[in-house]
Amino acid sequence: MAPLGSRDALPGGMNPDLASERLAASFSVELLTASLDGGAERTRGRRAIVEAIESDPVFSQENQYFQSQNEKYEAAVRRAVYLQKKIRAMGWTQNGPEVQDICRCLSGDIALVLHRVFMRSISVLGSDKQIAKWIPLATDYQIIGSYAQTELGHGTYLQGLETTAVFDTATQEFILNTPKISAMKWWPGDMGRSATHTVVFAQLYVHGKCYGVHPFILQIRSLEDHSPRPGVTVGDIGPKMDFQHADNGFLLLQNVRVPRENMLSKFCEVQPDGTYVRWGSQKINYFTMTSVRISILSDEAIVPLMKACTIAIRYSAVRRQSKLKPGEQEAKILDYQTQQQKLLPQLATAYAFHFINTYLHELFNKGYQDIQAKNFDSLPELHAFSSGFKALITQHCTSGVEICLRACGGHGYSLLSGLPSLYTRIIASCIYEGENTVLLLQTARFLIKCFMAASAGQRVPPSVTYLSSVKSGKCPAKDKSDFLRPEIYLKAYEQMAVRLVSSSAAKLQHLIQSGVDKHDAWNQCTVQLEKAAKAHCHYITVKNFVEAVENLDNKAGIQKIMKHLCDLFALHGIFSNVGDFLYDGHLTAAHMDLVTASYLDLLAVIRKDAVPLVDAFDFTDKSLSSALGSYDGQVYQRLYEWAQKSPTNQQGNPAYDKYLKPLLQNTLSKL
Template identity: 45%
Template sequence: MKKVLIYLLFQFLLSVEFISVSENVVANDTSMQHRNLNHMTREERFSEAMRRTLYALKVLLPREGWTPVGPEMKYLARAIKEFTFIIHAGVFIPCIMSYGTNEQIAKWFPLAADFRIIGTYAQTELGHGSFLRGLETIATYDRANQEFIINCPKITAMKWWPGDMGKSANHVLLMAELVIDGKKYGMHGFMVQIRDLTTHEPLPGVTVGDIGAKLSFESVDNGFLYLQNVRIPRENLLSKLSEVHPDGTYIKKGNQRLMYGSMVRVRVNLIAHEIVMPLAKACTIAVRYSAVRRQGLINPSKEEVPVLDYVAQQHKLLPQVATVFMAHFAAKQLVKMHHDYSLEVEKGNTSQLPELHALSAGMKACLSEQGAAGAEIVRRACGGHGYSCGSGLPFIVNRMLATCTYEGENTVMQLQCARYLIKCADQAKKDKLTGSVWYLSDFSNMSCTAQTFGDLQEPSVLVKLHERRAKCAVQHAGKKMQNMVKNGTPAHDAWNMMATLLINAARAHIMQYVVGTSVTYISELSCSASLKKILTQLCALYALHNINSNCGDFVKFGCLTSAQCDLAQEAEFNLLKQLRPDAVGIVDSFDFTDDILQSCLGAYDGNVYERLFEWAKQAPMNKTEVHQDSYQYLQPYLHEGRDVLEGRGRNSKL
């Protein structure tokens, strides 16, 4: 089994050697080790994250011969619990590369890559988020001075939420409505300097700052930006796709829809870094703790058992472990699709954008909801100690909750995915579809003939069940809308009224994609039979858990009978039993060090209670035996109580 898990680690992290070397470098560098974040103020966490991030980028990487775009960064992203410049590195720089001309890239990229300027991507506004056409910031061309004048015409136009903007950035890649001679040309990207490079003070016309405390991301300076008559040179319009000539002539050079591609790229990468990895950490903590914590008796004549021996606990934890693997496999396929799309775009072919946009939006929404819910499930599964910040779980839960909102609010993302599905369902009536929606034009017999729970553990059966459910969900929503329109309901009203059915269709589509791609990925792995067996069991558990959580759909659409739903539940319980002996080994294969996890419950040595006690003693409240600031309020009353007990004060006879 040990050899199997070592190979499992190899497949999950891609390179044991690279991870091992990177881990040793980081673990042995005292400047990279975490301080106790739970005992720090937000300002301290922000400063500490800034210090560690800059140390890693400006000292560690050059010293080791690593680069900001090298494979080592994958490990640093795992190793650094809190870091800054997420948007600078992940959005600002890629947007310059994607939407700038060669001259603009030559000017801005070296400065940004070397952190001689710090930038952010400013799109979301106080009054508008996912509805990009509603953005209100305006860039008006001044022909006489060959400048753009940037204005937020009202408070709702203020940029709000961009990371790195509050206190760090001195430049923003600003998304604003381009206006020339009173005519609007849509959203464009502008390079705008907002702070003085010598003093770091805001420039004239710029009001900028941090938006304040949030549920999570304490080390990120999410900011607000209010611009009034801020002038920038004409050359600061990112001009790969369009440009404005000195005389005000607007030239379209490419598909302006590609400007939306930056969000697609962020969503593609978000799944791996902000959903898969955090959930893997939460599962590691909870499974390890559940193997240590003993409580209650299963057999009254025997000793207390680890809570992981309870089927109810396995049912909470193991499907979340399975989610980590299946989301990882599906995310790898999405990354590959995005890579292929990027190559095609270089040739001028953007035909893959609608599918990639729909899939990335749907996966971001579906998997972020699964991940956030899963992290909270495993936190609760750790009982009272899971509520303590010393467990490391509240940090993970709160951070993952944010993924349900940023880079596209999930309901909006699901409806965007559904819009694509409805169009494809109409097309499937005439043409054979390919890609992620191929099943919509598959009219073969998909009835389920499973007679035992073992039949329902077969990967091919599970894939077919999810395809049929997705197809029926999409067709059901489409037909409902079509009937409403036939009966006189305006199409936009029908869309609004059927939103919940459309969201369900999008979720069903993503689930079939995750299950289908995972089954294919596992089947094509060149590995030992024992490893493939474990991965297949995890895949079946993920699929069955989804079926049992949505059995109403599977029965309603004729995918399963009521009796087969009972078999599906039996099949899931059987897999829990099979996976229980290897549960700790499976999460250990994620290879998180104690420093990365920052958890008293999930440390490798299993010394839960000793670590909790030591952690509690380090709390700022325990620096002194008496907390003087609060004691000053208690003191008069406690002294009265003392006097009474010593027979000197009021009611002393009592």
């Protein structure tokens, strides 16, 4: 069965170069799609939602590449408001899998996304009474929420936030202020023009004592006329690299009062007399960010990489250029090994991250249940995982989308290819919800603590028990086929991660013992610590991919092709980081020759299934919005068709009469 997108074919029909790729598939595309979705029933449900969304003209993205910032914002709000009616009319659930399917279908070009983060903050951090009051209002959109944490002067370092909330016992209110320009809230989505309320994070002061950062529910606009509330200055921060549809905002507060009941108080509260009471870890106030980091990975990083792979691989199967052999027709660029080396590792990465994303959600759901029961034991590991994997996945996906764009040559640079908008959007994911270097160092801090604990014989979380493993000798591989054995390459990844963590810990300890201040010592180790955190996350990703493949059904060739992708992902990681793997002698130069040979062999094997593998992602043509990546492969016709829709081709040339005509006439008169 062909994906939904095949219905959007041009009159020219299916490009024969793509048709031949699909006929040669070694596995069932439909069964792989169902496997990725979590079952055939989920696939049917997702496709029904996609059909309902894409058949509705309100959600049309036909002219998205020709819209101004205001037009994009207005369209995003219109879609968001209409979507709520659609959800009710279709009987979809607000918190079920339908929401994920809708987000994937609409590609993020929808407003009021932070409203869900606003609700999640209240659900996680609010008391039962606060949840009962605010969640129904937010669910029915009687209020529109945002999430105000980042400031002009502080982002990832939450302890440095400068917004203040001072408790006034006389009035039972908190007085909120942004005392200087760097304290101004800056970047919150949906705040610039849309939100009526926000969860604002501020330093809590009671009787002159600071108790750290806490969240407060704050009304910023009137529910009557949408004007800013007294003491509130709010607006849009202006154009960005992308996200033109999103009204990222700024917020200044001058003696804005909120009632005592508006401090989210599931885990802590200020009592009427000013007594501060806490239940559990103060780090629970950062749990919303942990939740958001994990929730954004699929839609904001992994899906864009999947789309980029789909576009670039389909295009590479129909784009012919130069000749591999004299006398033959020009070759498909996907037949060149250099093109395979660009694109196929990105494809393997997309699949690897699909499986690690599933793992992270399972870990988060278990941790969330524990926290709801006021068991905070899993919080450090959960924080480390959400930080490290948010950094690893967004960095790799951003790099992968850029590689896909450049692999499409000049046409990849056209907005009509769909690749520039994927790239300019995904690159932001390396910055928001925590800057990646800072996040990796937070993961590294967790790893160092665990390594020291493991070295002392203490219990550590299951994910890091490998840190206590005894260093092994040389890798036993003798032939290139040995590097297709997961136990061989997993040991290499484990060895590298252990070495990087242990050497960082040893350097840190040595500096401190030699009299260097511990904070200075940490700063002197951060380059190695960042590398150690990446190595840990990379190892866990490979390990998880191996386990996921082992658990797949072997019918219809799915497990076999996934094993090839898993091997490619693992060997590409070694091939691309030779120095780190050679460093401790576990692998030798001779081993690297075997790795290279095995890796290059895999490129040729996976190339045969490249188009079916991206077809299995099951993106419609409307979702891809790409003239290069459509299911029918009619690239050149579609590029020309779409270019004709540009407003510049529908109107006169204002520069002609003003500048070109006088220039031409002057030149001609001189001649």
